[in-house]
Amino acid sequence: MRPEVRTPLPGPKAKAMLERGERVLSPSYVRPYPFVPARGEGAFLEDVDGNVFLDFMAGIAVNTTGYAHPKVLEAVRAQAERFAHVCFSDFTHDPTLTLAERLSGKLGGRYRVFFGNSGTEGIEAAIKLVRHHTGRPYLLAFTGAFHGRSLGALSLTASQSKYRKGFAPLLPGVVHLPFPNPFRPPLGARPEEVGEAVLAHLEHLFRTVLPPEEVAALFLEPIQGEGGYVVPPPGFIPKLKALLERHGILLVADEVQTGAGRTGRFFALEHEGVEADIYVLAKGLASGYPLSAVLFREELGSWRPGAHGTTFGGQAVSAAAALATLDLLEGGLMENAARVGAFLLGELRALQARFPFLGDVRGRGLMIGLDFGSPKEERPDLRDKAVELAFHKGLLLLPAGPSALRIAPPLVLKEEEAAMGLEILEAVFRAL
Numbered sequence: 361m362r363p364e365v366r367t368p369l370p371g372p373k374a375k376a377m378l379e380r381g382e383r384v385l386s387p388s389y390v391r392p393y394p395f396v397p398a399r400g401e402g403a404f405l406e407d408v409d410g411n412v413f414l415d416f417m418a419g420i421a422v423n424t425t426g427y428a429h430p431k432v433l434e435a436v437r438a439q440a441e442r443f444a445h446v447c448f449s450d451f452t453h454d455p456t457l458t459l460a461e462r463l464s465g466k467l468g469g470r471y472r473v474f475f476g477n478s479g480t481e482g483i484e485a486a487i488k489l490v491r492h493h494t495g496r497p498y499l500l501a502f503t504g505a506f507h508g509r510s511l512g513a514l515s516l517t518a519s520q521s522k523y524r525k526g527f528a529p530l531l532p533g534v535v536h537l538p539f540p541n542p543f544r545p546p547l548g549a550r551p552e553e554v555g556e557a558v559l560a561h562l563e564h565l566f567r568t569v570l571p572p573e574e575v576a577a578l579f580l581e582p583i584q585g586e587g588g589y590v591v592p593p594p595g596f597i598p599k600l601k602a603l604l605e606r607h608g609i610l611l612v613a614d615e616v617q618t619g620a621g622r623t624g625r626f627f628a629l630e631h632e633g634v635e636a637d638i639y640v641l642a643k644g645l646a647s648g649y650p651l652s653a654v655l656f657r658e659e660l661g662s663w664r665p666g667a668h669g670t671t672f673g674g675q676a677v678s679a680a681a682a683l684a685t686l687d688l689l690e691g692g693l694m695e696n697a698a699r700v701g702a703f704l705l706g707e708l709r710a711l712q713a714r715f716p717f718l719g720d721v722r723g724r725g726l727m728i729g730l731d732f733g734s735p736k737e738e739r740p741d742l743r744d745k746a747v748e749l750a751f752h753k754g755l756l757l758l759p760a761g762p763s764a765l766r767i768a769p770p771l772v773l774k775e776e777e778a779a780m781g782l783e784i785l786e787a788v789f790r791a792l
């Protein structure tokens with residue numbers, strides 16, 4: 361397949377549906393551009409007017425195996441014929457039990473699993489678990505972080521104040537640290553010392569306002585997602601983990617966006633040589649079927665039956681999709697993400713040398729951010745224009761953070777498809 365835009369966008373059918381949506385849908389939905397999908401195959405999506413797009417956003421980093429992967433379809437169909445839902449909170453069943461074993465097996469079988477439906481629900485469970493287990497009231501998170509939008513998760517989210525506006529009061533006791541962004545360092549630090557500066561800031565908080573023995577956990581995205589696809593500096597996460605350990609503070613890895621192979625490893629934390637106390641997975645785990653998994657160290661499992669639960673979490677069709685997704689990830693998709701991601705990163709860095717408004721190109725595997733502007737100047741105008749121009753040329757992208765765009769294709773993306781996307785990006789950059 362190739363991207364092919366045959367009608368001016370939005371085409372007539374898309375336009376009619378968008379107008380219907382304006383009359384009935386919640387105004388809180390965002391529509392970055394007028395795309396109305398009809399069907400997908402592999403890394404391509406066709407809209408309702410028959411235009412074909414190459415997908416570099418995967419439904420916000422969800423569709424690990426692309427669209428309509430035969431192995432996922434087969435697993436979903438077979439499970440739907442048996443049963444979709446009985447309620448895993450009340451009754452043990454497969455394929456969910458096997459999925460729990462497979463996920464725990466990825467961490468040496470030392471972790472227990474709680475299933476939910478969404479990333480937010482996973483984070484919410486993690487908040488409850490760390491409070492319940494430690495009895496400590498405070499939580500730490502980073503500015504720029506996105507952890508979800510229920511009132512607990514939203515209390516951690518700090519990527520844009522518009523997400524919080526109008527919803528206060530949120531959870532008390534949440535303290536935010538600046539994220540060590542090497543491209544736009546906080547705390548007046550130089551890029552090469554930003555990690556140390558953030559750690560010194562945390563120690564300062566511990567000395568002055570935040571008794572560390574009252575902090576339950578720190579929530580960390582190994583690569584900030586919604587905040588701009590920001591990779592922390594090398595060595596930061598291991599040092600942070602050591603500091604937390606000294607105070608008995610748990611590390612919760614929010615791998616909702618980074619996990620399930622997107623960075624070329626199953627957990628992005630594997631790149632850092634660090635183990636978290638709790639991992640939260642969602643988005644890519646079940647190739648588009650709703651599912652989250654909270655994996656927590658066995659020793660943390662002090663909560664008793666009924667302390668937490670959910671009707672749909674671990675629903676059998678989603679679990680079947682997740683098992684098929686795991687088979688495919690282990691059968692080559694993770695290597696593909698690493699290889700095609702390295703190719704894309706290299707080519708994008710070559711483009712950066714020709715287009716100076718591309719201030720930073722960063723990422724791991726198929727989680728790549730392009731930041732527009734310079735350390736001193738954010739250029740959301742150029743970023744937004746790039747997203748719009750790419751759409752009209754048949755490439756689907758999404759913004760992230762103040763001035764970045766994210767490249768998060770399905771992990772089935774082939775190198776020749778990545779090259780098609782690069783061709784469109786180059787044309788977009790020339791037009792800018």
Ligand SMILES: Cc1ncc(COP(=O)(O)O)c(C=O)c1O
Nearest residue numbers: 478479480506507508585616617
């Ligand atoms: C890192 C991270 N955590 C949590 C969430 C919330 O997940 P969901 O939208 O599935 O509730 C997201 C969603 O973008 C995310 O990127």
